[in-house]
Amino acid sequence: MPEKELIRWLREQIGPYPGIELGPGDDAAVIAPQTDSRVLVTVDCFVEGTHFPTDAAPERTGHKVIAASISDIAAMGCYPLGCFATLAVGRSAPDAWLKALGRAMLTAAADYGAPLAGGDVTSGDGPTCISVTVVGETRGLDPVLRSGARPGQRLFVTGRLGGSLLGRHLEAAPRVGEGLFLNREVGVTAMIDLSDGLSTDLHHIADESGVGAVVRSADIPVSEAAVEMARRDGRTALEHALDDGEDFELLFAVNAAKADELRERWPFDLPLTEIGVITECGVLIEEADGSRRPLQPGGYEHEWNAR
Amino acid sequence: MPEKELIRWLREQIGPYPGIELGPGDDAAVIAPQTDSRVLVTVDCFVEGTHFPTDAAPERTGHKVIAASISDIAAMGCYPLGCFATLAVGRSAPDAWLKALGRAMLTAAADYGAPLAGGDVTSGDGPTCISVTVVGETRGLDPVLRSGARPGQRLFVTGRLGGSLLGRHLEAAPRVGEGLFLNREVGVTAMIDLSDGLSTDLHHIADESGVGAVVRSADIPVSEAAVEMARRDGRTALEHALDDGEDFELLFAVNAAKADELRERWPFDLPLTEIGVITECGVLIEEADGSRRPLQPGGYEHEWNAR
Numbered sequence: 001m002p003e004k005e006l007i008r009w010l011r012e013q014i015g016p017y018p019g020i021e022l023g024p025g026d027d028a029a030v031i032a033p034q035t036d037s038r039v040l041v042t043v044d045c046f047v048e049g050t051h052f053p054t055d056a057a058p059e060r061t062g063h064k065v066i067a068a069s070i071s072d073i074a075a076m077g078c079y080p081l082g083c084f085a086t087l088a089v090g091r092s093a094p095d096a097w098l099k100a101l102g103r104a105m106l107t108a109a110a111d112y113g114a115p116l117a118g119g120d121v122t123s124g125d126g127p128t129c130i131s132v133t134v135v136g137e138t139r140g141l142d143p144v145l146r147s148g149a150r151p152g153q154r155l156f157v158t159g160r161l162g163g164s165l166l167g168r169h170l171e172a173a174p175r176v177g178e179g180l181f182l183n184r185e186v187g188v189t190a191m192i193d194l195s196d197g198l199s200t201d202l203h204h205i206a207d208e209s210g211v212g213a214v215v216r217s218a219d220i221p222v223s224e225a226a227v228e229m230a231r232r233d234g235r236t237a238l239e240h241a242l243d244d245g246e247d248f249e250l251l252f253a254v255n256a257a258k259a260d261e262l263r264e265r266w267p268f269d270l271p272l273t274e275i276g277v278i279t280e281c282g283v284l285i286e287e288a289d290g291s292r293r294p295l296q297p298g299g300y301e302h303e304w305n306a307r
Numbered sequence: 308m309p310e311k312e313l314i315r316w317l318r319e320q321i322g323p324y325p326g327i328e329l330g331p332g333d334d335a336a337v338i339a340p341q342t343d344s345r346v347l348v349t350v351d352c353f354v355e356g357t358h359f360p361t362d363a364a365p366e367r368t369g370h371k372v373i374a375a376s377i378s379d380i381a382a383m384g385c386y387p388l389g390c391f392a393t394l395a396v397g398r399s400a401p402d403a404w405l406k407a408l409g410r411a412m413l414t415a416a417a418d419y420g421a422p423l424a425g426g427d428v429t430s431g432d433g434p435t436c437i438s439v440t441v442v443g444e445t446r447g448l449d450p451v452l453r454s455g456a457r458p459g460q461r462l463f464v465t466g467r468l469g470g471s472l473l474g475r476h477l478e479a480a481p482r483v484g485e486g487l488f489l490n491r492e493v494g495v496t497a498m499i500d501l502s503d504g505l506s507t508d509l510h511h512i513a514d515e516s517g518v519g520a521v522v523r524s525a526d527i528p529v530s531e532a533a534v535e536m537a538r539r540d541g542r543t544a545l546e547h548a549l550d551d552g553e554d555f556e557l558l559f560a561v562n563a564a565k566a567d568e569l570r571e572r573w574p575f576d577l578p579l580t581e582i583g584v585i586t587e588c589g590v591l592i593e594e595a596d597g598s599r600r601p602l603q604p605g606g607y608e609h610e611w612n613a614r
Contacts, residue, residue, distance in 0.1 A: 021345060025515065026453050027382040027499060028349035028443065038328060039346055041424070042335035043440055045393035047431040075334040086352035086438040088395075117348070124354040126433010131393040133350055133440040136335065146333050192334060208332065 006095075006121055010102050017115035019081050029118040031082055033137040039081075040136035040143060042072035048090060048127035052170070058097045060170035062104025065130050068195065070112045071174035071248045073136035075193035077144040077183025080114035080176060084133040088124035112176055144183050149190035149209035149253040155276040156262070159249035161198055162226025162241035169246035178268055182252060186262050191252035199242040200297040201251055206283050209253075214284045215276035215295065223247075242285075243298030253278050313402075313428055317409050324422035326388050336425040338389055340444040346388075347443035347450060349379035355397060355434035359477070365404045367477035369411025372437050375502065377419045378481035378555045380443035382500035384451040384490025387421035387483060391440040395431035419483055451490050456497035456516035456560040462583040463569070466556035468505055469533025469548035476553035485575055489559060493569050498559035506549040507604040508558055513590050516560075521591045522583035522602065530554075549592075550605030560585050 011024050022030035033039055048054055052061040073080045109116040158178055182188045190209055192201050206213050217238055226240035254262055266272045285295040318331050329337035340346055355361055359368040380387045416423040421441055465485055489495045497516055499508050513520050524545055533547035573579045592602040
């Protein structure tokens with residue numbers, strides 16, 4: 001299928017959506033944020049073989065790239081508005097794969113309130129590269145930054161962690177409603193979505209806030225997939241919960257005085273777990289016997305030069 | 308250089324810029340458009356070997372990807388606000404190449420008033436893929452669409468066309484000031500930037516506006532590079548001016564009553580040429596002897612499946 005035809009096909013799939021004034025087909029899309037809105041922008045790149053398996057169903061890959069990208073807006077506690085994507089299509093990608101991918105991206109984006117409103121498709125010789133941009137808006141809220149954590153605040157995490165590689169990373173659900181609740185109703189002070197893994201992402205909050213943290217190993221919510229991974233590779237389920245990436249759950253800090261209220265008012269089925277506390281310095285993990293050791297960032301970092 | 312270190316290095320190069328409230332380092336960037344602004348978004352993908360030569364100087368490639376992307380905001384007659392980029396780095400790209408590329412992107416983005424305010428860097432096995440997102444704003448203006456051309460309006464183009472492959476495509480200058488002048492001061496009715504080539508991009512305006520057009524071959528402004536290309540490959544310089552892509556000049560329609568005023572008030576050194584007229588239907592080229600023939604879209608289209 002020539003580029004033009006694929007683009008036409010994709011355009012036909014897109015309807016008018018609230019907030020999108022002008023969709024694909026011109027030099028740029030036009031979005032109409034609310035007048036009291038600042039605008040958020042996040043960009044993410046997904047490479048075949050690194051971020052999604054070559055043999056993954058295109059429906060799952062399409063869902064994942066959109067969900068993982070919108071997750072960044074959820075982590076700011078704000079409203080997603082629209083998605084944009086570029087696709088450098090490897091020569092081995094068949095038309096049916098492309099259409100299924102496109103359809104899944106369109107569906108996921110619309111489901112999360114951020115319709116796919118533009119893109120660029122080109123050919124490439126290597127693995128397929130998908131780049132996703134999500135635009136969000138504040139609607140009068142202040143975005144929740146990574147830098148707002150202060151000593152004494154409590155650390156919480158949503159969901160259960162670890163083992164997403166067994167498949168959950170392709171079924172990620174961005175915590176948009178949860179992020180908005182935490183920002184608007186609770187006023188959490190710092191937030192991040194878990195893409196690199198808890199042990200790494202907690203360092204991001206600590207570094208950006210200029211603080212430390214202690215997490216209690218007994219309180220980390222371990223997923224069934226982490227247990228399954230542990231059975232397979234001999235590492236512990238806790239290690240998987242700490243170090244595996246792509247959980248796309250929310251990790252956040254909240255004033256101690258609000259912790260009980262948060263637990264009582266939490267309106268979602270998704271588990272909410274208090275896992276530790278913000279301190280002056282040092283990122284530590286506390287064992288059941290009270291002993292503490294440094295929590296090393298164990299998340300995956302893409303290194304392209306072992307050269 | 309690990310991803311983290313490159314990202315840190317890039318972040319250190321970025322200063323605070325007007326309009327950017329929060330730059331790289333959090334889950335999303337925050338931009339503060341003016342309160343009467345709608346927001347424009349454009350995304351473009353550039354693949355090594357297709358959109359830039361593997362052996363092109365990274366300084367030129369970095370400039371090109373930013374300039375070509377901002378050109379889409381120029382073609383809407385609006386204000387660029389910020390750039391975002393993802394980079395899937397091929398394994399053969401050395402650190403020095405990456406840093407020079409990053410520096411050139413930062414410089415170009417800042418020069419055109421749309422600072423690079425966020426990104427994602429990852430590794431890939433294939434050619435390097437660069438995806439650029441540009442966010443713009445209207446500041447009370449209406450964006451100039453491709454769809455506003457009406458019969459009787461005059462067609463103009465900026466600059467001289469053709470032969471950009473000889474090098475000019477790497478030195479593109481987005482016509483931001485010109486686009487703003489045409490929108491704000493003149494009120495042009497339809498506009499596009501020439502990325503696919505005049506013969507193709509004119510069809511985009513005709514198709515989106517539901518009109519036709521006649522361009523006069525004698526009036527097409529032919530670049531020296533088009534003449535040089537013709538000398539090399541035996542096609543005519545006019546053919547290169549019509550069909551070569553990546554001129555990044557502006558093609559636009561304006562009410563006939565305003566054409567003289569436009570020429571008189573045009574405040575730029577860049578050539579401005581009236582090349583034809585909008586008609587009811589059919590996209591034609593008129594020779595010096597008055598004969599007309601269909602102008603076929605001759606621009607390059609990426610086809611990834613000769614499979």
